[in-house]
Amino acid sequence: MNSSHERWLAEQIPVWEQEGIVSAEVGEKLRARYADALRTDRLTAGQMALGGVGALLIGLGLIAVIGFNWEDFSRPVRLSFAFAPMLLTQVLSFVILRREDRAPGWLREVSAVLQALAATAGLAIVAQIYNMGGTWEAFLLACCLVSLPLIWAMRSHLVAMLYLAGTATWAVTSSEWHHSEFWWQDARLYPLLLAGVLPLWPGFHKPRPVLGVSLRTVATLSAAFGLMAATYCAIHHASAEDRWSGWGYFWSCSLVAAILLLVPLNAAGVAESTRRKPQVVFGTLFLLVFGMSATFARGDVGSILRVVGVAWVICLLAVTLILFGVAARSGRWAVVVLGSLVVTPLLGALAGAAGAGFWMSSIATLHVAAVGVGLILLDFSGWKSVPRLGAALLCALIIARMSDSQLSLLTKGLAFIVIGIGFIAFNFYLSARARRRAVS
Amino acid sequence: MKSWMWIAFAVAVLAQWAMPLTQILRHEKVLTQGALVKLRCTAPDPYDPLRGRFLRVSLQPDHAKLPAGVEVESGATIYVKLLPGEDGVSTIADAALSPGDDGVWAQVKVRYNYSDATPIEWPIDRFYVNEVIAPEADKWLAENLRNREAPILAEVRVLDGRMVLENLSVDGRSFREILRETLTLVK
Structure with missing residues (x-):
């Protein structure tokens, strides 16, 4: 159910109570269940889009006007061009903060975005006037850092999104400078930058902030790209060898995907639809691609054993193991089963198959099949799961193995027909069962 | 609140x-x-999405010779002594891990170190210009400076090792002025 559905439902509760459709007690329970939908500080997509885009356009326009370079004016005059908008937006934010919760949420967002971009414009004009050097990535990071406190003070989700996108861009582009002497000069700084948005995390302050799907999606993509860039830098920095290449790096990135998939959730978070959990979607997709690729592995799986010695990868592995434990304690068995794909190459390597493609491929095939069966069995045992994904995984695996087998075209064709019929039958069975459950 | x-x-x-x-x-x-120092440079015209048009200034010389036995890693900070020649254009007279007491010393970074002449990275790499004259600047440089003896000079101020680019000049005239004149003639 998306946020507009939830809001509509919450708005109907008093009407239903009046018409006697629901009792006052049930009405109260529904109100508590959908309390977030009625909060005035919650932004609708329309408010976010119109307010945010308007503020973004003004801010970017300001930066572009400054980019023209008004060199006919003296330095003080040009500096006042930059500082006047910054001062104005700071005063606007101050007034809005003083109005506390009486100020509309969208206005707070607009003010925060304008202030962040006005500060960026100020830094840009100073850099321009004094012919300051440095890469645009470093400048972007400086702009993100001066905007960070606005996320805390103004509780601005738009500034948070800009910050997350900016820091991830910096991390990815700065991973090219993997020769940096210090960890804080390249993408390895990213985890600390990501921690900057922690005040937005539910539980840090009350009322609990409602995180929209757009912010969650940006946060997921930022964390994924930022942490993968940090992994690249860490592995490369650990040795002058080409240790990052091939399966070693791919596997390390799959640890990042597993961490995203296993991010702890409270009961309400677990109950939400998958559509509202982009970290689960991203983690699942990445691990499925990784698992299926491993079934074709013929190359240098030995590089996995080499990267296991890198401190950063050990940390990722430790965090993944802890999150496995947390997910298992919460009964999130489906994500535990999916996340287990990350250990496939380790199983292959530990079986003494480093460099022997046959073992890696065989173990991965068995593991992916077990994950598919596991997802189906979990659903039949009454746990929350995705049986259709399990069935699709088994189908994809059979197709993959058939494609690289030496069987005749006739055998392959017949096998595909049988699998197709089985898949449709299973889908039909699941739909019928869901209908029966809904009726009962 | x-x-x-x-x-x-x-x-x-x-x-x-x-x-x-x-x-x-x-x-x-x-x-x-700061002390005024003139250095030779080249200056093509790229674009920064956040800060606008600029000429990428590449100061010359871009190598320094450290005293024998001094080991430095890439990215390390060193100091170079800038000494003006007879034509008023400065060159690197000396390099050391810390600035000397006499003369003008500028702080630079070591790119990498594998030979006698250490490649260095100057702290100045861009000269911002107006959006209108920037494309003209690049064209003018390509057309007029290829076979000329008069080089483009970066007029740099140096104080306590720190450098700030003040202007670019050709034949003793501000580069911006020359470009404005060129633009007026074209119009």
């Missing part, structure tokens, strides 16, 4: 003022008190 939110807001406002003001003070001090 919770007090920590006001503190966060104050931090944001302070940071947004402190960062540019610190830069302004530092650069103004060098511009007003």
